[in-house]
Amino acid sequence: MNYPVAPVLPWQQELRHVLRRPEQLAEYLELPLALFSAAAAEEFELRLTRHFAGLMAKGDPDDPLLKQVLASPMELAPSPGYSAEPLAESEHFSPVPGLVHKYHGRVLLLPSSQCAINCRYCFRRHFPYREHQLSRSQWQPALDYIRADGSISEVILSGGDPLSLADKQLAWLSETLAELPQLKRLRVHSRLPVVLPQRVDEDLLGWLNDRRFQTSLVLHINHPNELSAELTAACERLRQNGVRLFNQAVLLKGVNNSAATLAQLSEELFAEHIQPYYLHQLDRVRGAAHFRIADTEAKALYRELRSLLPGYMVPLLTQEIPGEAAKTPLI
Numbered sequence: 001m002n003y004p005v006a007p008v009l010p011w012q013q014e015l016r017h018v019l020r021r022p023e024q025l026a027e028y029l030e031l032p033l034a035l036f037s038a039a040a041a042e043e044f045e046l047r048l049t050r051h052f053a054g055l056m057a058k059g060d061p062d063d064p065l066l067k068q069v070l071a072s073p074m075e076l077a078p079s080p081g082y083s084a085e086p087l088a089e090s091e092h093f094s095p096v097p098g099l100v101h102k103y104h105g106r107v108l109l110l111p112s113s114q115c116a117i118n119c120r121y122c123f124r125r126h127f128p129y130r131e132h133q134l135s136r137s138q139w140q141p142a143l144d145y146i147r148a149d150g151s152i153s154e155v156i157l158s159g160g161d162p163l164s165l166a167d168k169q170l171a172w173l174s175e176t177l178a179e180l181p182q183l184k185r186l187r188v189h190s191r192l193p194v195v196l197p198q199r200v201d202e203d204l205l206g207w208l209n210d211r212r213f214q215t216s217l218v219l220h221i222n223h224p225n226e227l228s229a230e231l232t233a234a235c236e237r238l239r240q241n242g243v244r245l246f247n248q249a250v251l252l253k254g255v256n257n258s259a260a261t262l263a264q265l266s267e268e269l270f271a272e273h274i275q276p277y278y279l280h281q282l283d284r285v286r287g288a289a290h291f292r293i294a295d296t297e298a299k300a301l302y303r304e305l306r307s308l309l310p311g312y313m314v315p316l317l318t319q320e321i322p323g324e325a326a327k328t329p330l331i
């Protein structure tokens with residue numbers, strides 16, 4: 001089987017043909033199907049792009065990219081202290097559908113429930129997206145909420161992955177937001193350029209390049225192997241169109257819990273003009289306990305990372321605590 005390689009299809013078609021069945025991935029990577037848990041994949045669908053699969057090493061069950069998408073039997077082990085919504089976003093911080101307001105001056109909008117890849121450690125893996133799916137007319141309460149709070153100067157399009165939506169819809173949302181005079185910044189949180197670099201096409205650049213906003217894109221790259229040539233070319237196009245690039249990573253056992261790996265990631269991001277921004281301690285979401293390392297280990301690893309890099313390349317190690325005014329630095 002060789003479908004994770006060329007020909008590369010337009011991104012919309014690639015999204016329709018993401019890998020969803022464990023046996024597809026096991027066969028392509030030449031790995032035993034027993035690595036995958038059908039029950040785990042039932043609870044949270046296995047989902048990844050052909051591009052992301054193509055970055056994995058065949059025959060290696062410990063590949064750091066595979067581990068991020070592998071529906072593992074470990075997800076079903078009892079994990080006291082882990083919950084469906086560890087950050088209580090929909091329960092406590094969503095005053096109107098489609099909007100999450102946690103911190104001063106900025107709000108999240110959730111325009112899409114879909115991602116191109118299902119990251120097994122995602123803190124929104126059980127998020128009730130259905131309650132937040134809005135048609136154009138249903139966005140009005142969220143827009144009114146922003147308009148009524150003059151302190152909000154930044155909107156963050158978050159996920160699901162906002163770039164899984166059609167550019168027509170995103171352009172409409174961006175133009176509608178641009179009518180709110182207090183907004184200065186538009187930020188997009190997306191993993192799509194990483195897992196499907198052809199998503200960065202002319203239509204996307206067209207609406208992102210709206211000079212009304214200071215625009216930034218926060219990518220999500222956890223391991224240096226994710227930095228493909230296609231991604232770096234896409235980043236170059238984004239930069240040329242005035243988009244500032246940042247990266248957030250999640251500290252994940254078996255994927256990037258080594259100072260050398262994280263230092264290499266920062267070096268390679270910086271070389272591509274992507275600013276390392278956050279390194280998140282894993283949120284305690286049900287099904288992801290096997291990815292978490294203890295705080296003491298995280299702190300020791302971070303101290304080592306700081307000893308390897310100049311300060312401007314060191315992302316901030318944080319933990320999110322619901323109700324706090326900002327993300328909490330672990331050190």
Ligand code: SF4
Nearest residue numbers: 115118119122159191
């Ligand atoms: S929201 Fe981000 S982290 Fe969560 S599954 Fe989608 S791409 Fe992965």
